[in-house]
Amino acid sequence: MPPMSRRAMAALGWDECDVIVVSGDAYVDHPSFGSAVIARVLLDAGFRVGVIAQPRWAGADDFAALGKPRLFFGVTAGNVDSQVANYSPSLQRRREDDFSPGGRPGLRPNRATTVYCNRLREVFPGVPLVIGGIEASLRRLAHYDYWENSVRRSILLDTRADILLYGMAERGIVDVATRLAIEEEKPQTPNSKLQVLDGLR
């Protein structure tokens, strides 16, 4: 299982992670949880992966808990869109969250992918952000938003993420990590990371 604390990282002999996955769900080490699948395929490919589950978004501490990753943060709202998790179709606030411990509501923000990315940008400016999962995938283009009853722009603009992996991402995430790792090993120029990100598009 990927570490979720500094202590668990130290037990593995890691002083940093290559990739840190941030999710709006509790971490459940099971293949029906997208964040677990993504963390596991990266671990299997040899990357050091940590997980931050349901960070408290009012402050920065939870986002900084595992330090700065060598390659990037992978960010997902969780198994369903955060608006779907937080509101019923009649726009009532849900009293339970099936992907939180004990079904407790209120542990993920509305529009979680955007909130998490903006916090990460504050704490670790310059670290690439790779977004994915249902929320990012279905909001990848301009789209109708039921909750606001309006057309919203692509989530890429609100999150200011570097890469959006649409749909199933087992192969894509390993590809991104591998390319950024190769780039890390080369002598750095100010724009070298950006060039790799361009090459992936």
Ligand code: B12
């Ligand atoms: C199985 C399932 C259920 C099961 C869940 C069983 C369980 N314990 O897991 C049950 C029947 C309980 C269920 C319930 C509901 N479901 Co459902 N469910 C599904 C279904 C069919 C598969 C989900 C799944 O297990 N996928 C496997 C995982 C591994 O895939 P994944 O999470 O998508 O992860 C992949 C990618 O998203 C990406 N990814 C994931 N995380 C990350 C992170 C990063 C960093 C990156 C880069 C990529 C990435 O890579 C992963 C691997 O390929 C999907 C439809 C579908 N085909 O996806 C609907 C779906 C998720 N469900 C949906 C809905 C609406 C619901 C309900 C709200 C229905 C209701 N009205 O009650 C409830 C939710 C309850 C709740 N509060 O959460 C919608 C969500 C829509 C949305 N916009 O969010 C979906 C998409 C169906 C649909 N098309 O409408 N569901």
